[in-house]
Amino acid sequence: xxxxxxxxxxxxxxxxxxxxxxxxxxxxxxxxxxxxxxxxxxxxxxxxxxxxxxxxxxxxxxxxxxxxxxxxxxxxxxxxxxxxxxxxxxxxxxxxxxxxxxxxxxxxxxxxxxxxxxxxxxxxxxxxxxxxxxxxxxxxxxxxxxxxxxxxxxxxxxxxxxxxxxxxxxxxxxxxxxxxxxxxxxxxxxxxxxxxxxxxxxxxxxxxxxxxxxxxxxxxxxxxxxxxxxxxxxxxxxxxxxxxxxxxxxxxxxxxxxxxxxxxxxxxxxxxxxxxxxxxxxxxxxxxxxxxxxxxxxxxxxxxxxxxxxxxxxxxxxxxxxxxxxxxxxxxxxxxxxxxxxxxxxxxxxxxxxxxxxxxxxxxxxxxxxxxxxxxxxxxxxxxxxxxxxxxxxxxxxxxxxxxxxxxxxxxxxxxxxxxxxxxxxxxxxxxxxxxxxxxxxxxxxxxxxxxxxxxxxxxxxxxxxxxxxxx
Numbered sequence: 001x002x003x004x005x006x007x008x009x010x011x012x013x014x015x016x017x018x019x020x021x022x023x024x025x026x027x028x029x030x031x032x033x034x035x036x037x038x039x040x041x042x043x044x045x046x047x048x049x050x051x052x053x054x055x056x057x058x059x060x061x062x063x064x065x066x067x068x069x070x071x072x073x074x075x076x077x078x079x080x081x082x083x084x085x086x087x088x089x090x091x092x093x094x095x096x097x098x099x100x101x102x103x104x105x106x107x108x109x110x111x112x113x114x115x116x117x118x119x120x121x122x123x124x125x126x127x128x129x130x131x132x133x134x135x136x137x138x139x140x141x142x143x144x145x146x147x148x149x150x151x152x153x154x155x156x157x158x159x160x161x162x163x164x165x166x167x168x169x170x171x172x173x174x175x176x177x178x179x180x181x182x183x184x185x186x187x188x189x190x191x192x193x194x195x196x197x198x199x200x201x202x203x204x205x206x207x208x209x210x211x212x213x214x215x216x217x218x219x220x221x222x223x224x225x226x227x228x229x230x231x232x233x234x235x236x237x238x239x240x241x242x243x244x245x246x247x248x249x250x251x252x253x254x255x256x257x258x259x260x261x262x263x264x265x266x267x268x269x270x271x272x273x274x275x276x277x278x279x280x281x282x283x284x285x286x287x288x289x290x291x292x293x294x295x296x297x298x299x300x301x302x303x304x305x306x307x308x309x310x311x312x313x314x315x316x317x318x319x320x321x322x323x324x325x326x327x328x329x330x331x332x333x334x335x336x337x338x339x340x341x342x343x344x345x346x347x348x349x350x351x352x353x354x355x356x357x358x359x360x361x362x363x364x365x366x367x368x369x370x371x372x373x374x375x376x377x378x379x380x381x382x383x384x385x386x387x388x389x390x391x392x393x394x395x396x397x398x399x400x401x402x403x404x405x406x407x408x409x410x411x412x413x414x415x416x417x418x419x420x421x422x423x424x425x426x427x428x429x430x431x432x433x434x435x436x437x438x439x440x441x442x443x444x445x446x447x448x449x450x451x452x453x454x455x456x457x458x459x460x461x462x463x464x465x466x467x468x469x470x471x472x
Contacts, residue, residue, distance in 0.1 A: 154167050196220075264279070449466035
């Protein structure tokens with residue numbers, strides 16, 4: 001082994017090409033799925049006013065009146081799918097069904113969108129329904145400047161009363177990097193003029209809007225705070241006041257799994273009353289459940305609408321969501337281990353061979369470091385660490401990397417960059433898919449030091465802060 005040198009293993013051109021082709025296939029599959037994945041909404045309106053607005057006692061002898069009557073008074077289902085035809089043409093098919101208090105209807109729409117240039121596109125729409133006649137529409141989008149765009153939507157609705165034309169134009173401009181201003185003019189069906197300013201940053205979302213129209217005129221302010229946590233928690237509140245009353249709304253939403261976001265909001269208004277709105281976003285599907293609690297402003301309804309969802313969420317999170325996510329993660333890790341078992345075994349053998357080659361170099365490095373009381377790696381472990389009560393489990397998931405680390409010592413210094421340490425000479429991944437750390441016990445100037453670093457965390461030793469205090 002004289003004259004041999006241990007270097008970091010590099011991937012061969014064939015391995016690099018295989019990895020590139022795999023990533024390219026996955027990217028194309030995701031892109032195609034995003035463009036064709038159907039988008040849908042299911043809304044179920046629930047009338048729970050009998051919980052708080054009960055009749056007086058003289059009416060309670062009516063059969064079946066002993067328990068509150070909770071009814072589903074409306075439902076709405078809509079679905080749409082996009083089918084790319086060419087690089088510039090896309091067909092869009094959508095439909096919806098609605099019912100309220102026993103009366104319902106549905107409609108189906110077909111649209112063809114063409115990208116005319118890098119600055120704009122156009123869309124033709126055809127629709128029909130059982131409640132209203134055929135619909136013909138034209139929608140145009142155009143970038144006027146790099147910071148300004150306009151959208152125009154023209155529609156002709158045919159019905160028994162004749163032809164009802166409609167025109168909607170929206171002009172938008174980027175006021176700064178995070179703020180957009182909108183001007184909207186709507187003529188024909190519910191004519192109105194609307195202006196709004198939307199500011200969206202990494203930690204907040206603010207909307208201010210004013211509308212003057214027939215029959216709806218209102219002012220709106222809405223604020224949402226985004227917490228920078230793994231669950232992407234958001235807390236929001238809004239105030240809307242107009243000719244038809246005032247509504248105050250507050251709520252929160254949180255990510256409960258990789259593809260699911262659960263949210264709830266309480267709406268308090270005059271004359272609308274108190275409502276609880278529960279929404280679940282699952283990938284591209286939305287499930288919405290507005291629950292009308294009372295037509296009056298009752299403190300008890302507001303209290304239960306606020307506290308009830310919190311209690312239910314924390315109970316579900318502890319008893320259902322967390323165990324499910326934990327089991328799902330274990331299944332994914334087990335599948336990943338099975339798929340990479342052969343590769344891990346090969347890398348383990350390569351690491352063991354590298355350690356054997358390092359022995360002579362490490363012996364010379366230790367002699368040089370001892371002569372000047374420099375840096376000596378006493379013990380080093382790499383992998384997933386658990387509590388001290390499970391030493392047996394810990395040994396299964398960590399590997400001894402004392403020799404590889406000592407081999408990297410140069411001039412009484414050890415410097416590791418911000419990258420996974422599994423690629424270092426003499427290392428390999430002992431627990432694929434799990435969080436790993438590097439624990440080092442080293443001696444410098446005759447004094448013991450200890451440090452633990454995350455897998456992708458940079459590490460530089462020796463440091464005074466790593467020193468083990470032996471006083472007392």
